[in-house]
Amino acid sequence: MERHPRAPLRADDTPRFEDIRDAAARLCGLAHLTPVLRSRSLDALAGCELHFKAEHLQRAGAFKFRGAANAVSGLDAARAARGVVTQSSGNHGAALALACRLHGIACTVVVPRGAPRIKREAIAREGARIVDCEVAQADRDAVTARVLAETGGELVHPYNDARVIAGQGTAALELLGQIGRRGDGRPPLDVVLAPLSGGGLMSGTAIAAHGLDPRIRALAAEPEGARDGHDSLAGGARIRGRPADTVCDGLRAELGPLPFDLLREHAVEVLLVSDAEAVAAMRLIWERLKTVVEPSAAVPLAAVLKHRARFAGQRVGIVLSGGNIDLDALPGLLALAR
């Protein structure tokens, strides 16, 4: 069903390019306009021109603030008064907590046991209420449903939500604007890559890129140990309930139904990398860009380095998705890539 042009975007709508432009206007002055980072030595290593969108420098340390703030900003007064609820092992929870604090809205985050300490602390620091649950998706869903019933609050799902997807798409839109068109009429980038988990960032990225110029390729990068996204798109049906096994703690979610449809519509291909490749790429980003990203954020660079021939000489955009890493876990991570 066609939406009325002025109707507010609902969670279960299909997000369009216009929704991303609306979100960008709404986030102006609320989200950081993050810089684009370059490195001559990484370009030489990859054999292409790399443009890193520094979303790990976004508020709350991840692109997630864009989607959360877009969803929260659009709530009417009655819904806002009942508060907002989500489930998250990390960056989305902290981002939603911050967005709610800025808008004076109550926020409850359902957090699975074993979530990284630094991410749990960030949620608490922003003043959200934390409700614990078990790791299994079934328990996450049960506890979230209970909290929603108790509070009458609004669910802002980390990725299966059109408002969130439209917000995440503003990162790629902004990146393309920052680079600008080339003199010969080609689009700002030949290809844009983002990590794939639940699919919110990746579908927003594809909609933004293709909305601006259909010649831009949108590619996803996913860890081998959480390749449900790759396998779901390859098989044409969403794989459910497969346990994730990867050190990329931001990429363990299951591809959501709305992102699944959007990624199919936009013919997004998924490149797979091992944990060792992700950690080696993370190390390169730390050493060459002097900037702290979490393992999940390095998965697209790992994919470019693995499939070098596909990107040779091209202008490549990469969304550095987040920078919330527990430094105490670093020795174990670095040992993986040795």
Add this chain to the structure above:
Amino acid sequence: MERHPRAPLRADDTPRFEDIRDAAARLCGLAHLTPVLRSRSLDALAGCELHFKAEHLQRAGAFKFRGAANAVSGLDAARAARGVVTQSSGNHGAALALACRLHGIACTVVVPRGAPRIKREAIAREGARIVDCEVAQADRDAVTARVLAETGGELVHPYNDARVIAGQGTAALELLGQIGRRGDGRPPLDVVLAPLSGGGLMSGTAIAAHGLDPRIRALAAEPEGARDGHDSLAGGARIRGRPADTVCDGLRAELGPLPFDLLREHAVEVLLVSDAEAVAAMRLIWERLKTVVEPSAAVPLAAVLKHRARFAGQRVGIVLSGGNIDLDALPGLLALAR
């Protein structure tokens, strides 16, 4: 003896504020104009307003490029043809190698055994010739003298050189310009801090700050395990030959005679911090600014956090001196601050 206003700055001149302005003009378009980084959460932690000058994002990953490039840019054709020589365990060597490569000048770096792998590799990557020597200062000097005699080249000392000091001073000058005066006529910063080792950066910083506005305090920060600078200035005589024992590998040099005189003239006070305090501050910078600095660069923040009352409510500038850290050494470093 007064210098002729148009005479080129020589290694053994006394550098003045005008020399720093000349250096800034010479470095324009050659050195990076590095950003100033801020963090709300670090400000809250320190109880003051912190402005970090990101010289770890300078070319070759440290402020050292400023001094090296200023010295090399000023060489006449005859001297340039004979090449340049220095001794360095790290950042100065790589910076001089890069400056020479950009100017097509031959460069030899005398490197003590045990220098960090990442810094040795950076020197080689820029195409300089590496000559090994022992760690003891006497052997460093003997080997450097031999190379100078063999090549007839120009010594560009890492800190005891007016051209180098003038170059290093451009970091603070640029920082002050980036911040700008406050509406009430106060200077851009109340205080500026830099790490102290041989004294090149610190004396350039003091000359720049006091040249712009004598009300700006210039403070040095030094590791306890390499406190010859502190003790030399306190005792009024330069301490020689005391071995350094600190993980801050960029701060192990002995305060040079020219910087010693300049720091006395500018009444620069030195604050001391332990290695554990330096590493804890480094970790804070990584986590809150999401940016990779080496332990030496975190020493000034450690000093601010240790002497919080002295900086309360003030506007504080800190030169983040470098970002060349060997990530393999990180687990051991982090264990120090636990």
